[in-house]
Amino acid sequence: MFGTKDFYRSVWRWHFFAGLYVVPFLMMLAITGLVMIFDPIIERVLHDDLYKVSQVTDSPISFEERYQLVADQYPDSTIKRLYVSDDATDATRFQVAVGDDTRSVFVDQYAGQISGDISITDSWYVWADDTHGTFMVGLTGDWLIEIATSFTILLILTGVYMWWPQSGQSLWKAATRINGKGRSLWRDLHSVVGIWVAVILLFFCISGLAWASVWGGKMVQAWSTFPVEQSAKNVSSTLTHEDLNVKGLKQVPWNLEQAPLPESGAPVFGQDTITLDRVVADAKAMGFTRFQVHFPKGETGVFTATASTMGRDINNALDDRTVHYDRYSGSVIADVGFMDYNWFAKSMAFGIALHMGQFGVWNLVACTLFCLAVMLLCVSGVVMWWKRRPAKALAAPPLPKDLKRWKHAVWMLLPISLLFPMATIGMVVILLLDLLVLASMPRLRKVWA
Template sequence: MASANRTTLQHRVWRWHFFAGLMVIPFAVILAVTGSIYLFKPQFEAAVEARINAQAAPLAGDTLPADALIEAGLAAHPGASFAKLILPATEDDPTVEVLLRTEAGPRTLWIDRSTGSVLHDTATPGRFMNVVNDIHGSLLAGDRGSLVVEIMASWMIILIVTGVFLWWPRGAPWWRVFVPKFGDGPGRRETWRKVHGMGGAWIGALVFTILIFGLPWTQVWGAGFTRTKALAGLKEPGQEWFVTLESSSPNADHSAHGHEHHGTGAELWKTGTGDPAVDVQSVNAVGVQPMPLQTILEAAKPVRYAPPVDVQPPRGENGVWTIRSMAPSRPDRITVHYDRWTGQELMRIEFSDHNPVDRFVALGVAFHEGALFGWLNQVVGLIAALGVILLSVTGGIMWWRRRPKGRLGTPPMPSDKRIAAGLLVLIVVLGVLLPMAGVTLLAALFVDALLSGIRRLRRGAA
């Protein structure tokens, strides 16, 4: 598209679309590939578990209690501590997963429910889907990598917005956005441009939605979203992940235990960073022992937990047992906390207990994961990922074909340096809504102005 045929606004948008695209392309491909793989985590891990289960003894009669299975896992790693138990998905599942904390790092063990034998033992971070997830979320670079992913995701959103503006037909029917007329224009580059634009038109809204619902996981945007909810008075029903809810004293009268806490339970929660220590310790009298986990699991059977189901141990001397459904469908999830001394339910948190904003975001996150409406959601996510790869490849080809030999091929600055008020407002709005994009945009503008100043000085000196 010749710059002479563009308005100043179009030219300026095209220039920033070019810079952003060139920066984002490699990261977009990485995120699309890893995201498309992670969509099929349930099927992959079911296949892995099926191979492990094939080694297990046939289920016959009663299986070992949960406490014995945990002890079998701890015996395989002396000095380790118990982190989590993942219950069998069905009664016919012959194994359980036990997660341990060891000096060498977290490990996942599959243990035969009939014999207590460790059938498989692996480093948790090294599991294939965990590696894929780490690449997708942080590029294997921790918090710094997570910031890079947030920046790229934010710019991908801006690329979609600017791409729609640039591709929208002027002087042609609106449906040409989706079905352009091929055969016009000079050569193959025009064909690649139309494939690029048509691809963006067909999957742009889908990719935009998936990106938006990925932002709650990010550092800056996610933290800002949490603060905004707090300012709006949108409270959580309870602290689900860093549990410091306390069991009652083992010497207390338990005749009415559990009944006084069936409200929101907000008075029982202590907001913190997940330190295992709790503020109040129980006075454990002689002869008073915590309930076995198997007893608590038996008491929890009437609750319909959709698999997979995590069981987390008490944190600190007087913590609580936590049983949590991690079902892909968010409305099916439930978290229940049980008193370690009596086995009675202390608090129950269901999907309906969350505020409307969190429920909406949870459904969006499930859509991002490909878990909202089964295999069809996975297919939709795969189409979006393939679309991102298509846009990246066609965008790269367009740039490579148009760039002068030995040069970057940057679109020139428009002759009119003034910025329209509407564009300025749009830049400010996008910078506020996508803060990491705003920060990097300001940095790019500064560098651009600096380089322009250096070029003017050189021309003046010449």
């Protein structure tokens, strides 16, 4: 059954239909992925005068004083978090919500003054992240991208099947053969590049889908969420760790986003909140080096120290850690580290760093080459189709001569539809389009098939 010409045609046809939908999304994901990888690097180079202090001395002002400088400069704004560095030459950076904008505000802790600020909301990174995740159309875009990503897994399976050499042929030769000209050259280029990046593309699909609203939000993320309420005596009924993020910037560990935020105990009469310097000192005493301090949300809120690959604070996921401090007593309410994650969350912690090119130059180069390879796959697929199609026809791959054989492709489609629910929607639409509409209209069928 799997080696018949009719089955091959069924697989080819599904590969074509999936590609028809996926190509514009994959191009968008590759381009915005490159922007997200390089924009933070470019920003630091362009604004080195803000990220770095002018001169290091032995007497920096306290964190409370740095906080007060920002509060005085932005009196009607909300200070969201503080970035703490282990490099003495780094300026102190605060994240401040200024109206509808969120800004990075830099303080030279040695000169005791604000150096300047940069808009986060209007940055290329936030634009790329919003496009990458929702196509800038909210939940509808999220669903469309989830279907496309699920279909990409179908493309990988069908592509590997069609590439697989016949009995007696060398796998190495099939994986390195690029020759001929015209459509044959584009076909070889498409198949060879595709087979070399197949596993990496599958990894990017799975790690990307973990952020999607259905497969990620309703399934694996919900299942992987750490039960903070088992560690903390009191948790919020309305706030989750996701509320620590700002629009367009995910910085809280993936497996904590859906977990409720702990709450501080009731203050003793006349007791003030602990100082920012106390929070930073306690975090450093617990082993934090590069980390963020999230400020309490409301009277029952907590100080939260996070160091994670998601927040780009660290590159080694083994050091992922989130600690909540009571804002009045300073006691540790909850302490969640990498070893507390389940196996999928651990994979995500490492996968995020790989996905964003955080493991050094080799990772940046690998991610760049991968994104370029994905773009080449999209272009070569479209060129192949264009060169193959007859004039004035869409030219989908031919239908199986025995249409009953079409159902055999279900063996390849069934696992995808069971694992990724949004893929099922796309498959149903394609079946309705191809079998119920076009197959019953002779004029359209001439153009289509």
